[in-house]
Amino acid sequence: MNLSETNSFIKKENQFMPVASRFHNENKLVKLNDSELDKRLSGDGIAMEVGPFSVNVLIKFKNVREDFLKIYRDFPFYDEPIVLDHSISVFGRNLFRQYLRPQAFVETEMNNDTIPLPAKIGMVSLEMGFNWQVAMGCKQYLMFHAGVVARDGIGLIMPAMSGSGKSTLAAGLSFRGWQLHSDEFGLLDLDAGELIPYPRAVSLKNQSIPVMKEWVSREHDNYEDYFTPAYPGTPKGTICYLRPPDQSIEEMHKRTKPNFVILPIFDPNSEPKIRPITKTMAFFRLVASSANYGDIGERAFSSIAKIIEESFVCEIIYPSLDTAVELVEAFIAEHSDPKKAGQDDG
Amino acid sequence: MADIENQSGKTEDSLSKRLHRRSLLKAGAIVAPIALTLHGGVPLAHADSSGSCIIELWNIGENPSHPNYEDMQIPMNPKNGHFQTVTNGLGNPNGGTYPADTDWQAFNPTNEEHWKYIAESPANYGYSCIVSVTNVRIKGNNGFGNYDQSCPGGSCPNNDAENDFPLPGNNPHTGIPN
Amino acid sequence: MAIMPSEELINKSAVYHVVNTADFLWTSFEDSNILYDPASGHTQVLNDFAREILDLLEDGPKTVSHLFSEFEEIIEKELDPDLKNKIVETVINFDNMGIIEPV
Numbered sequence: 001m002n003l004s005e006t007n008s009f010i011k012k013e014n015q016f017m018p019v020a021s022r023f024h025n026e027n028k029l030v031k032l033n034d035s036e037l038d039k040r041l042s043g044d045g046i047a048m049e050v051g052p053f054s055v056n057v058l059i060k061f062k063n064v065r066e067d068f069l070k071i072y073r074d075f076p077f078y079d080e081p082i083v084l085d086h087s088i089s090v091f092g093r094n095l096f097r098q099y100l101r102p103q104a105f106v107e108t109e110m111n112n113d114t115i116p117l118p119a120k121i122g123m124v125s126l127e128m129g130f131n132w133q134v135a136m137g138c139k140q141y142l143m144f145h146a147g148v149v150a151r152d153g154i155g156l157i158m159p160a161m162s163g164s165g166k167s168t169l170a171a172g173l174s175f176r177g178w179q180l181h182s183d184e185f186g187l188l189d190l191d192a193g194e195l196i197p198y199p200r201a202v203s204l205k206n207q208s209i210p211v212m213k214e215w216v217s218r219e220h221d222n223y224e225d226y227f228t229p230a231y232p233g234t235p236k237g238t239i240c241y242l243r244p245p246d247q248s249i250e251e252m253h254k255r256t257k258p259n260f261v262i263l264p265i266f267d268p269n270s271e272p273k274i275r276p277i278t279k280t281m282a283f284f285r286l287v288a289s290s291a292n293y294g295d296i297g298e299r300a301f302s303s304i305a306k307i308i309e310e311s312f313v314c315e316i317i318y319p320s321l322d323t324a325v326e327l328v329e330a331f332i333a334e335h336s337d338p339k340k341a342g343q344d345d346g
Numbered sequence: 347m348a349d350i351e352n353q354s355g356k357t358e359d360s361l362s363k364r365l366h367r368r369s370l371l372k373a374g375a376i377v378a379p380i381a382l383t384l385h386g387g388v389p390l391a392h393a394d395s396s397g398s399c400i401i402e403l404w405n406i407g408e409n410p411s412h413p414n415y416e417d418m419q420i421p422m423n424p425k426n427g428h429f430q431t432v433t434n435g436l437g438n439p440n441g442g443t444y445p446a447d448t449d450w451q452a453f454n455p456t457n458e459e460h461w462k463y464i465a466e467s468p469a470n471y472g473y474s475c476i477v478s479v480t481n482v483r484i485k486g487n488n489g490f491g492n493y494d495q496s497c498p499g500g501s502c503p504n505n506d507a508e509n510d511f512p513l514p515g516n517n518p519h520t521g522i523p524n
Numbered sequence: 525m526a527i528m529p530s531e532e533l534i535n536k537s538a539v540y541h542v543v544n545t546a547d548f549l550w551t552s553f554e555d556s557n558i559l560y561d562p563a564s565g566h567t568q569v570l571n572d573f574a575r576e577i578l579d580l581l582e583d584g585p586k587t588v589s590h591l592f593s594e595f596e597e598i599i600e601k602e603l604d605p606d607l608k609n610k611i612v613e614t615v616i617n618f619d620n621m622g623i624i625e626p627v
Contacts, residue, residue, distance in 0.1 A: 279553035372600060381570045382568065382569045
């Protein structure tokens with residue numbers, strides 16, 4: 001759908017912005033307190049907007065609802081029927097699984113085969129379900145497995161493998177003034193060539209949990225309010241979710257064109273460095289990180305070629321979050337002169 | 347400047363690039379040709395027939411040792427042989443309770459009432475399997491980068507979503523334990 | 525120098541042509557030429573040498589022997605057997621990729 005054809009704009013601070021969600025309706029958004037949200041979540045569910053997607057969320061376990069609200073209570077909700085992109089439910093499959101040795105099963109209505117998890121880590125099931133819906137169902141946007149942040153007209157894509165620290169880095173930047181698009185799913189509007197924010201819970205694992213708690217605590221005395229409980233015993237170790245900064249939630253419809261691609265490599269034993277890479281390599285990495293490149297095909301090829309052509313690219317090797325943020329800021333500062341746009345740093 | 351060139355019309359730019367290329371070849375700057383496939387064009391979702399989920403339900407029903415066998419419990423009314431509905435909870439079985447005399451039966455794929463329950467009850471599991479003919483079933487893939495099927499191009503290592511849970515055993519692509 | 529296996533694998537009298545240039549999309553960075561073939565959905569990466577081989581085949585259908593001759597004209601010297609084998613391997617690759625075929 002071409003945004004210019006929808007005539008859907010929202011007015012915010014005297015600026016018109018094209019809405020990310022096709023069915024966004026400012027007039028239907030509601031502000032509900034936790035008790036009201038809890039009631040709806042446990043009943044028929046409630047529709048929530050996250051970036052370009054609207055999803056009905058239904059949760060039958062109280063602990064999971066509490067953890068969900070910690071992250072999402074300030075997100076846009078609708079209290080009346082709207083057109084949905086997805087519907088997700090977390091529940092016990094039968095009475096036994098609901099109340100005795102409770103197991104949380106997630107239903108995404110997309111033929112997921114996810115195994116039920118103990119209800120005490122049902123939030124993990126929910127987030128897996130969200131990931132599944134976007135990963136499997138998103139064909140209208142080009143999708144990257146990447147951390148994506150933006151600030152002042154700069155759109156930064158950080159494609160990386162799991163374990164590279166991209167979630168921690170994306171989160172770290174977002175708590176230092178960057179708008180969090182996503183720590184996991186970079187989305188690109190193929191028509192407009194713009195990055196679309198999708199600011200969900202940031203998934204932190206193992207050692208990154210205390211790192212991010214310390215990081216957030218430098219700016220926020222009430223830093224614990226940003227984190228769910230830790231969920232130990234998952235196959236990936238201990239997982240904890242971090243709420244995006246308030247501004248990133250408020251700006252979830254604010255888009256930016258990509259113009260920087262940085263490949264992060266976490267190495268606790270390394271000296272921090274910015275390493276030049278060729279645009280060819282950056283192109284390869286973006287294609288390799290795109291889960292729906294094959295589905296979209298020709299337009300994906302053209303879009304990635306355009307991103308690389310118009311971006312500054314490099315690799316950063318870093319031993320800590322502090323140094324990673326410094327390296328990113330240094331590279332951005334060096335190349336932020338518009339006249340230098342399109343120049344190769346390789 | 348890297349333009350996207352459509353091959354049907356050679357541009358002046360592409361001709362000058364070719365001249366430059368030939369000069370490099372003549373100078374011996376390029377020693378060997380290299381041609382690689384970066385991406386095989388494989389889509390992420392390998393769509394099976396929507397009927398395959400029905401086959402899967404059938405397989406589960408006929409195999410008591412299947413790990414999901416015990417999860418497939420059908421609430422039956424012992425008095426009339428039809429499936430049971432909830433007594434409260436806004437008509438949602440997950441929010442309500444079944445009558446005390448509900449007869450919970452293991453799913454029997456030869457029992458038409460069991461199929462009716464799956465198709466018609468508000469219960470979520472199995473519902474979309476039957477009623478949506480356009481539903482696709484992702485072939486055995488229960489998550490991003492679980493290595494139980496090929497990933498597009500070489501994207502497997504980069505498709506390991508952090509909320510993912512790998513299958514037991516080794517990664518079939520690398521042999522490394524998951 | 526002995527003839528390497530690749531040159532033996534190919535039918536030197538086969539005439540190859542590029543399948544369908546009209547819909548190919550190209551982009552290039554540094555010394556890489558990246559091709560998107562909508563017919564197959566494949567994305568191929570060619571260095572400048574491989575790109576020139578494809579260009580020669582786009583100019584008109586050719587046998588491998590013709591390719592050798594044209595390259596020798598471009599570089600103004602005789603191709604050694606190793607390089608001939610590499611050209612043959614590239615032609616075989618292109619065939620496997622579906623961007624050329626025997627006429």
